Amino acid sequence: MDDLRKLVRIVTNRGQKNFPLLELKNKSTNKEVDLFNKIKSGQCETDQQAAALMYKSKPNDPRIKMLKSRLRKKLLNHLFFLDFTDQSLKISHRYEQQSLTLLYQARTLMNEGENATSAGLLRTALDFAQEAEFTQIVIDCYQLLLENYSLSASNKDFYKTKNILAKYRAIAALEQEAADLYYTSRLELNKSVSAKNKYLEKLKVVVQKLEELWKKTHSATIFDYYYKLNISLHELTGNFAEILKTTALSEELLQKGKINKKRFDDRYNKFINVYAYLRVKEYEKGLQAAASFVQVFNRSTNNWFAFMENYFLLAMHAGVYEQASKLYAEVMRNTFYKKISRSAQERWSLYGTYLYFVNPSDEVLKQSNYRKLISQVPEYSKDKQGFNVAILILQYMYFVRAQDIDALGYRIESLKKYAGRHLTHQLSKRNLLLFKMLMLLVKEDLDYTQSKKKGETLLQRLKTTPVPGDAYAEIEIIPYEHLWTLILEMLKE
Template sequence: MDELVTLVKIVTDRRLAVLPFLDFSARNGSNKDLQLVRLLEADPNVTQNKLVKSLYGGAEEKNQTAFRKLKSRVQQKLLNHLYFLDHTDVRHIVSRRHEQHCLGLLHQAKILSGESEYKLAERLYRKALTVACEAELTQYAVVCARMLRILYAETRNQPRFKAMSKKLAELQKLLALEDEAEELYYEMKVFLQHKVRWRQGLLKQLPAQLERLEALHKKAKSYNTFHYLYVTKMSQEELSGNYEEIIRLTAATEKARKQGKINEMRFDKRFNNYMSVYAHLQTRQAKKGLVLAEEYFKDFHYSSGNWFYYLETYLLLAMHAGQYGQAYELLQQARKNPYHRKQRSAAQQRWELYEAYLQFIRPEPSPLKMRHFTQFVQTVPDYSRDKQGYNVAILILQFLYFLRRRDIEGLLARLEGLRKYEQRHLRDPATLRSQLFFRMLLMTVKENFALETCQKKAAPLLERLKAAPQPGEAFGEIEIIPYEDLWELTLGILKQLAADQTAAEHADRSRVL
């Protein structure tokens, strides 16, 4: 009861007269703070002028000034609400709830220490230390141990001071090992964001980094060193295109988690599931991967950026499985997500490219959408200056677009560009699939769009294409639709062109007669 009395005294004496929060229960209140939140909630794309008019009745300068003050005040109140978010939803990363619990205890203990309430502060610090150690949040465990050591020094508790000093020394040694592993991992990760040639260089350095990470984990035996070692292994296999090994690794790790060998307070099974699904896409197991994608999708919260990354792979699996209707539904799901706009521009442009492929395969009757498709397909987005990756997918789509339109001028203009692109940027053996498909496309123009000739001469290339392995991420190759399926689509276009030409010739003869 004494501790409760102490808290009552501190809070009643030191509390703010007006709490800096929003009262969300007042749904019909006239408070402008809440009105602004409701307006933004209803329309995230609303303009500032429209907000000012809605709140103040006009957009005069004095109202603009009042709005700037209102905006600043509401922003600060919303930031205060971040202390009270719900972290219990299992669709969020599992470690977050334990981390926030630990930080909350640390914050409370620090305030009580400042109020000289050492007994209650000690209890909270020790509780935070327990949470940090159980969740293997070593950086927070170090902070807790350090604060407890200071507290014991202030209260002249020598036995506990010595014991906590020993605990702190152990934690700091562990943290040093984890810090080195973290540095190695993020040095590797930053290179993954660079161009293809940088990723190829990284692939050569990874064995040495993995060897060091193995040594660090052997010493530390902590979740953090395991995590950095595991994700680096995954990156190596992904870069080299060894996706079968990723399927094996993810399955083995999930088994170890179920056996209690991996800390479930930290392990993000969603990452494991994502990598498994992505590996099934890359190993041409689209139907099996699609089943897994549907099963795991429920584990991702729609507000998370990972939700969009996962949905991209889910959509690609549907396209590789020939389930274009399902792919379109997934695309619409992404578009309707209220957090779609928070993605980086490169990610948003990828969604546009997926939509363009779907629109090409299943043209919609909407004139507006067709105009948007036509405008998009004739311009190369600026999200990648690299010479591989999605640029290959764009060039292929452009070629097929002009082929379907029988736009000879447009095709010839791109013919030389395709040939030069292959010679300059697709010389690596790992890009064999793109090399072969480019040659097959170029053959359609060379053989004057003759269906049977193209089909016959491309047959050896098609066999090589089917036998060619998928390249790794280090080589940046992305097949939105498998090249084999795109070749069938190309032959279908040639067949339609031949039929249209025959019909036109018959019509001409009829007019002559």
């Protein structure tokens, strides 16, 4: 009871006069709660809307400025009471937040002279931080304990803690070195394609250095840096077979307890594993893996929709269109579909339109943006980067099926224009080869026999041209070899 009496005294003496949180459950609302609710419902998206709705005034009104300031402060206070028990979150977030909360409380109690109570909280924070290997939080806890023991003249505990702290500081120094390497690389990899190319040789050296640092320390933080950059390196060079090895090895290390389960993102490992199967064209293995992994992703999250994209594309590339239709329908029925980003919805619409071509049904036609995509020739845009070619090809197939030579002639000009501007990189060879094959169709007046005969050389070249690394690749929703077969079948019919 003694510790509770002390806490009551501190809260009584230091408690704020005005309630520091939003009283969201009260039936009677004040201005702050009213503005909160209006922002939440989407009524207030601009300063102009907020000022008009709250005070029938303009944004420069001092009242709306003060109201926004009060709301901001209270919302920041709510950050201390967020719920991190959601299973869709990374488990490491829960441990980190719990450790930081206890650390903050312990520091506050020390400032109030309550060292004994503070020490108990610090030990609990230390347990959380050590379990999840948050080295810097561990150091902060030990430093406060060191201060605590010095004030309470705990000689034995002080020197024992000092020795432990020295070991963690040595690990932290290596983690900082790794962090500098990692974040510098991330910066370089966020630049243009040519800049990424120039950095690739340095990236190989960085990955090797991070691996050495991890083997030296067995730090969860360093392993995370090494793992992510290793995946990026292989992805950028199109070496997806190595990604499969990396994901398998990481899973093995996880099962053997050699990497921390509280820190390693096993869901991402499963996601990238399925993606790598897609890129190495091991479709059957990929579909088996996707079927076994899908349950670990929460259906209400963006991660589930991203995982389902790879699952769907595996089915499309494997030619199991009935399964692709079931996956597409499952995505469309998910009530959270409307909450994913506009670009993600556009991708699914495009997938649905391709699906309609290979496995037509009224349901797919209704759910996809088929007519809109067919009617509008896309101008190159960064929001559709990776899908501009897919849209042009889709439109081309539509007019092949309709045997509309005039429209195809216009699309040929669009293909030439796009290729001249955006497919000059050597890693765009597959797109260029397909474009040549599509142009051949028009040249041969959609004649099946001549198109098949004269397109054979280009088809063989296409089969031997590998898909480039992710940084440069346009998405092949259906492999180009399969597309050519599909188009020839249209001509034959």
